[in-house]
Amino acid sequence: MNGRVFIIGLGLIGGSLALCIKKQHKNATIIGFDVIFEQAKLAKMLSVIDEIAPSIEDGAKEADLILIATPVQETERIMQALVNMELKDQVIISDAGSTKKEIVKRSKLLADKGVAFIGGHPMAGSHKSGITAAKSILFENAFYLLTPEDHIRAEQVQQLQSWLSGTKARFITLSPDEHDYLTGVISHFPHVIAASLVHQAEKTSETKKLVPRLAAGGFRDVTRIASSSPEMWRDILLHNKEVLLSLLVNWQEEMQKVTNMLETENSEEIYDYFLRAKQFRDELPQKQKGAIPAFYDLFVDVPDYPGVISEITGILAKEEISITNIRILETREEIYGVLVISFQTEEDRERAEACIHLHTSYETSVAL
Template structure:
């Protein structure tokens, strides 16, 4: 396909979408806009986009496809701006936000003008942000949820999917209401729980000074999604409040059930509670990409001596294997430490595992 594509928001998601479109539709011309001028400059410097613009109005007026890759609160403002612009009649507008019902409702004014809006949500991400982290492979095999209203023609939906075919994502069509419930259960709600666990630990640490030290291992891993952007999660919770309030009610009932089991010292019920949770969790697809970015961790048992980290990273750099994070889980004199290296893809983790075994005799294991 050829045509003009306008991408609003040149961060990780917007930049990656631009790269996917450029890869698949080489005759397309991609214009980018971001309120952050540094991101705009970097996007052009890295050839993520072909051209940048100083305003949404200027970039949108001749576009055949407009993709909004901004936080949901900013998407609201962008939609209001687009309503007031004389757009091409056959333009398709989509977003990439984490909530859909309110956004689709806000796009109603575009519908009244005969403009096609199809809500979208690529369910992939990274532990890095910004356009410098953008990759054309970011969405491969990820679910890409599309939430067209009933008036949207199949031809228009297929046209959008064609534009986005370079993502190599798995497109699923659902209603905006279904989207917000599903993402509420498997993404939004877990982020609330992770944040609440951190708050509980922080309060306890005022009385028990060992809490921060002991929380440095498994607890930190369990709650790592609590390190996500506070601004983003504020907006998501406000946009999806009805679903989340209902889920919080269900959670309180669940915790009340657990409290009763413990108070009654019901050994069989407690065992079954963990047994069936383990069973369901173990049966979840291991190779699928879901709503929360996967953590591809590699645990390396390394001797505790100066320079061991640079030794490992040197081997990985030599084979051009990118890492997203690295840390020591535990190091004490005369015993092995555990080096935790995080990667963006399972492929990178597998390559790193082979690389380390090729150059060293260190034991490795994957994160669960």
């Protein structure tokens, strides 16, 4: 497709969308804007975008597609500003926010102006942020949720999907209300629980000094999503307040159920509680991206001697396998420790595991 695509917000998501569109639509021109001008300059230098817009108004006026990849409250302000700008007649506007109901409500003013707004949510991410973390493969096999209102024509939705075809994502269309409830259950609420577990550990650490050291293992992995952007999650919680308040009530009822089982020492119910959770969790798709960014970790049993980490990283470097993070679990007492290596994709993890098996005798495993 030819045309001009204007991307507002040049972080991980905006930058990755730009790369996907450039890869699929080589004749398109990608214009970018970010409130942090250095981010825009870096995006241009890295060839993520073709041009830097000096302002939103300058970038929007000739755009055929406008993608807003900013925190949701900032998205609302940008949509309000776009209402008063000169735009092309057939322009399509979409966003990439994690909540949709309030955003779509704001789009009414654009609809009154005859502008098509289609809510969007690419359900992929990374524990890295910023334009330097942008990748054209970020959305592959991820769900990309679209929330068009009734007045949006089918061909407009198809046109947006064509622009975004380079993401290689799986498009699903649903209502804004359904979107916010589903993402509340599988993404927003788990982030609240992860943050609350960290707060509990922090309070306990005031009297139990071993907590931070022991939490370096499984606890740190379980609560990994609590390291997400506080600004982003503040906005998401306020936008999806009604759903989250309802889920918190359900959670309190669930915890009361656990409390009752413990107080009555009902071993059969406790066993069944964990069994049903295990069965449902084990049946969840393993190779499919969901609402929470996946972390592709490889656990390597390594002997405790100098140079073992550089040995492993050297092997992977020769095969040009990128590592996103590396650390050692410190909770083991044996002479063997556990090296945890994180990768961007499952393919990288599989290549790394095969490579380590080929060149060493170290045991490896992945968390299921």
